Amino acid sequence: MSPTSAAPLRVRGMRDLLPDEMAAFRKLEDAFRDVSSAWGYREVRTPALEYLHLFTSAGTLSPQLLDRVYSFLDWDGWSGERVVLRPDGTIPVARLFGESARDLLPARLAYVQEVYRFATGDQPRSEWQCGTELIGAGGPLADLELIAVGVETLRRCGAQAVRVRVSHAGIARALLAAAGLGRAEQVAMYDALLAGDRAAVERLGALLPGALSAAVLLDVAEAGVGYVTNLQALLGDRVPGLAEPLAELRTVVETLDRLHVDCAVTPLLARDFEYYRGVVFRFDVGEADVGGGGRYDGLLEFVGAADVPASGFAFDVPSLLAAVRIEPGGPLTVPLVVERDDPATYAAAMAAAKRLHRAGVAASVMRAPAPLPHLVVDLEDPARPFVLRSDGGAEREGDLGAALARLERLRR
Amino acid sequence: MIRIALPTGDMRRPVAQALAGTPLDSPDYAAGSRVYRLGLPDRGDVTIRVFRERDIPIQVALGNYQLGVCGGVWVEELRARYPAEDLSPLFPLAVGRGRLAALAAPEQAAQLGPLEEWQRFSGLRVVSEFGNLAEKIVAHLRLRRPRVYAVYGGAHAYPPEDADIALVHLGEDQQSPDGLVEMASFHESGLWVVANRRALAGLDLGEALASLRPAAAAVEGGLRLPTVAQSLGGPPLALERPERPAGVRLALPDGHQQPHALASVRDAGIELDGYGDADVQLRPRIAVDGVTVKVVRPQDMPQLVALGQFDMAITGRDWLADFLACFPDAPVEMAVDLGRSRYHIAAVVDEDLPATTVDEALACWHARGRRMIRVASEYPNLADRYARQRRLGRYQVVPIAGASEGFVPEDAEILIEGSETGKTIVANRLRVLERVFESTNCVVIHRGRRDDPVLQGLLERFRRGVPATTAVT
Numbered sequence: 001m002s003p004t005s006a007a008p009l010r011v012r013g014m015r016d017l018l019p020d021e022m023a024a025f026r027k028l029e030d031a032f033r034d035v036s037s038a039w040g041y042r043e044v045r046t047p048a049l050e051y052l053h054l055f056t057s058a059g060t061l062s063p064q065l066l067d068r069v070y071s072f073l074d075w076d077g078w079s080g081e082r083v084v085l086r087p088d089g090t091i092p093v094a095r096l097f098g099e100s101a102r103d104l105l106p107a108r109l110a111y112v113q114e115v116y117r118f119a120t121g122d123q124p125r126s127e128w129q130c131g132t133e134l135i136g137a138g139g140p141l142a143d144l145e146l147i148a149v150g151v152e153t154l155r156r157c158g159a160q161a162v163r164v165r166v167s168h169a170g171i172a173r174a175l176l177a178a179a180g181l182g183r184a185e186q187v188a189m190y191d192a193l194l195a196g197d198r199a200a201v202e203r204l205g206a207l208l209p210g211a212l213s214a215a216v217l218l219d220v221a222e223a224g225v226g227y228v229t230n231l232q233a234l235l236g237d238r239v240p241g242l243a244e245p246l247a248e249l250r251t252v253v254e255t256l257d258r259l260h261v262d263c264a265v266t267p268l269l270a271r272d273f274e275y276y277r278g279v280v281f282r283f284d285v286g287e288a289d290v291g292g293g294g295r296y297d298g299l300l301e302f303v304g305a306a307d308v309p310a311s312g313f314a315f316d317v318p319s320l321l322a323a324v325r326i327e328p329g330g331p332l333t334v335p336l337v338v339e340r341d342d343p344a345t346y347a348a349a350m351a352a353a354k355r356l357h358r359a360g361v362a363a364s365v366m367r368a369p370a371p372l373p374h375l376v377v378d379l380e381d382p383a384r385p386f387v388l389r390s391d392g393g394a395e396r397e398g399d400l401g402a403a404l405a406r407l408e409r410l411r412r
Numbered sequence: 413m414i415r416i417a418l419p420t421g422d423m424r425r426p427v428a429q430a431l432a433g434t435p436l437d438s439p440d441y442a443a444g445s446r447v448y449r450l451g452l453p454d455r456g457d458v459t460i461r462v463f464r465e466r467d468i469p470i471q472v473a474l475g476n477y478q479l480g481v482c483g484g485v486w487v488e489e490l491r492a493r494y495p496a497e498d499l500s501p502l503f504p505l506a507v508g509r510g511r512l513a514a515l516a517a518p519e520q521a522a523q524l525g526p527l528e529e530w531q532r533f534s535g536l537r538v539v540s541e542f543g544n545l546a547e548k549i550v551a552h553l554r555l556r557r558p559r560v561y562a563v564y565g566g567a568h569a570y571p572p573e574d575a576d577i578a579l580v581h582l583g584e585d586q587q588s589p590d591g592l593v594e595m596a597s598f599h600e601s602g603l604w605v606v607a608n609r610r611a612l613a614g615l616d617l618g619e620a621l622a623s624l625r626p627a628a629a630a631v632e633g634g635l636r637l638p639t640v641a642q643s644l645g646g647p648p649l650a651l652e653r654p655e656r657p658a659g660v661r662l663a664l665p666d667g668h669q670q671p672h673a674l675a676s677v678r679d680a681g682i683e684l685d686g687y688g689d690a691d692v693q694l695r696p697r698i699a700v701d702g703v704t705v706k707v708v709r710p711q712d713m714p715q716l717v718a719l720g721q722f723d724m725a726i727t728g729r730d731w732l733a734d735f736l737a738c739f740p741d742a743p744v745e746m747a748v749d750l751g752r753s754r755y756h757i758a759a760v761v762d763e764d765l766p767a768t769t770v771d772e773a774l775a776c777w778h779a780r781g782r783r784m785i786r787v788a789s790e791y792p793n794l795a796d797r798y799a800r801q802r803r804l805g806r807y808q809v810v811p812i813a814g815a816s817e818g819f820v821p822e823d824a825e826i827l828i829e830g831s832e833t834g835k836t837i838v839a840n841r842l843r844v845l846e847r848v849f850e851s852t853n854c855v856v857i858h859r860g861r862r863d864d865p866v867l868q869g870l871l872e873r874f875r876r877g878v879p880a881t882t883a884v885t
Binding site: 051052053056057066067071073075076077078079080081082118120121184185187188 | 551
């Protein structure tokens with residue numbers, strides 16, 4: 001049935017991927033799978049439906065995001081328990097680990113999955129993510145491995161100007177704790193600092209011991225390893241709990257320098273302050289933020305594995321596709337055209353298509369008319385059944401390979 | 413034509429007072445007329461339609477009405493789930509103030525402590541007439557594995573046996589009912605004037621707004637959600653709850669179903685104290701050993717029985733069918749058809765629609781350019797199933813809370829409605845297109861309690877009591 005009104009049939013905010021877009025998507029996906037596999041990550045897939053409470057109680061999603069999840073009572077949801085269309089990739093993988101993969105420690109798991117979050121108007125309501133989770137390995141070495149997987153994937157995709165911004169969630173955590181704020185107040189203060197609220201900076205400074213200025217967190221947007229050294233000198237022994245985060249951050253930054261990865265230190269980076277516990281990072285391609293992640297030790301408490309360290313990252317596939325402009329490429333399809341409707345011609349055309357497929361050439365059978373140039377399968381002269389038809393006329397060929405070579409030349 | 417939605421029920425009087433003397437003052441509205449559509453003596457370009465309060469934000473958001481007046485809490489209830497709807501709250505009126513309060517029984521309130529600590533407990537059960545707001549609040553409070561029961565009403569009757577926390581709307585000076593403790597208030601407001609966002613942007617509503625503006629009050633209150641930590645950590649705690657009474661728990665209905673249920677109980681020779689023609693107590697006493705009784709809304713009974721909170725209940729087959737249309741695997745089933753409160757659930761259309769079948773009706777609507785068929789009903793799951801089974805094509809279920817006969821034809825093409833005599837349908841210039849099924853009152857039970865001897869004894873008494881004149885063959 002054809003549409004009878006101008007109203008769009010596609011749900012707002014959802015998108016179709018056309019063949020060229022899909023080919024580019026697959027290339028990116030293949031690059032991610034190749035690289036993550038080379039680093040020992042094994043692909044998993046989790047269901048689109050999960051219980052809502054996994055996401056509400058684990059503290060992974062901000063209140064703003066929780067307001068945008070697709071949750072509903074399932075057909076058997078009479079008990080009042082809601083399910084949700086997966087709004088995030090990490091929690092389902094953590095659940096999978098807790099329920100089915102504990103013996104894999106350390107677990108290197110990768111996924112390519114769609115996540116669903118409501119957005120207004122035509123903003124996307126679903127996003128594809130390529131992500132990895134490293135469960136059971138902690139410390140800077142694990143963080144560096146994840147960053148390496150990300151950078152190598154970006155380079156494999158042909159990305160130019162790859163940059164990694166790094167921070168450590170423990171810095172803000174230690175400063176806010178030293179200010180004597182309760183947990184809820186810490187969250188509010190962190191959000192204010194992240195938003196660049198100068199009044200919050202002054203308020204925090206007044207609360208810190210020894211009249212420290214919190215401005216060091218905001219006055220430096222991006223910096224190098226020297227900044228970390230300066231923070232160590234300025235705050236390291238005066239704020240309890242700050243020495244270790246700074247040392248970890250310094251290790252990561254110095255190692256990335258040695259690996260010639262363009263890296264910048266950003267004091268406040270991750271929005272989900274309570275979710276991340278250690279090093280956090282974002283990947284930039286040029287000016288575009290294409291994904292990121294970090295250490296979320298403690299998150300696995302909800303599957304009874306609070307003491308298992310864990311970290312991960314994910315690429316936002318649409319952002320990455322826009323940033324790297326992958327050419328879809330792919331083989332051209334050879335059109336094998338039949339102009340007579342009889343079983344012998346059909347069979348000859350199908351047999352020719354199979355021969356091409358075996359040779360690794362894409363070919364499809366179709367009825368005339370078809371765009372020029374194309375190959376016609378015509379048994380009028382059984383010794384020379386292939387007719388190459390182009391703007392310049394028609395020529396018979398007895399050999400499929402020769403006809404194909406000439407078709408390719410014409411196409412070029 | 414400017415279309416304005418005003419509330420019926422308790423809010424009718426304060427709204428009528430607020431409109432008194434303005435160009436929107438309708439004598440019929442103030443007098444409490446049962447007519448759903450009201451004109452204004454001097455304003456042929458204004459139509460007033462009376463709705464249940466909870467339907468007004470939906471109707472205004474859909475664009476069926478440009479302006480409406482309803483409680484701010486109902487506006488938030490819609491926006492909690494559908495923040496992008498075309499609904500603009502304009503200004504509050506100085507009447508109808510109240511608060512959305514969290515209530516708990518004293519023993520549970522003492523354990524729960526302050527709001528910020530509630531996330532220490534796993535599996536808290538929250539009940540509310542405001543299901544969307546309840547979902548938003550429990551997510552915001554980061555409760556662990558909560559259960560939210562969205563009920564039609566009477567949420568205060570649930571704690572402590574059937575829920576831990578009830579989110580209940582209380583009037584400004586209303587105290588916490590039934591000995592419950594008020595632990596928090598999440599929303600405070602009075603009535604609000606609301607507008608459809610597109611209408612506000614494109615239509616001249618100036619005169620109507622100027623009529624309402626003098627009754628405006630200062631903006632205050634609104635939704636207040638406390639800031640809580642994302643996770644307090646530590647092992648989850650279990651709330652200590654009163655022990656479930658031994659024996660069988662029976663739920664009886666209030667409202668329109670009560671006289672029929674009372675007759676069925678009497679037919680069965682069961683004596684009740686506190687559930688009579690004139691009085692209804694929350695927990696009536698029953699003269700049957702091993703049975704306890706509670707009064708709840710009949711609409712909520714199938715879910716309560718499925719959850720195991722009651723072993724049996726007297727409700728309508730319509731509400732059972734609506735529940736099972738949504739949750740077909742739920743362990744609740746009809747055990748005895750009591751044969752009273754008999755009426756047909758029917759698909760109702762405008763009496764002028766030149767159609768005798770659904771296919772003919774669809775052809776008429778399509779010929780008029782209407783592609784989206786709006787199906788209004790107090791039974792949203794039955795309406796959804798009906799629309800699927802009758803292959804209505806592109807359709808929209810409009811859930812409604814009441815005052816249903818006024819929806820067709822302006823605000824819906826089809827109404828899925830219960831009708832005992834058909835008189836109300838005819839009086840509202842409507843017509844039954846086809847009957848969907850016949851509803852009667854019935855005893856429903858939890859599937860897992862079929863073999864309980866006390867329950868079996870009660871069922872036998874109900875079976876014997878069904879009068880021959882009402883028995884369904």
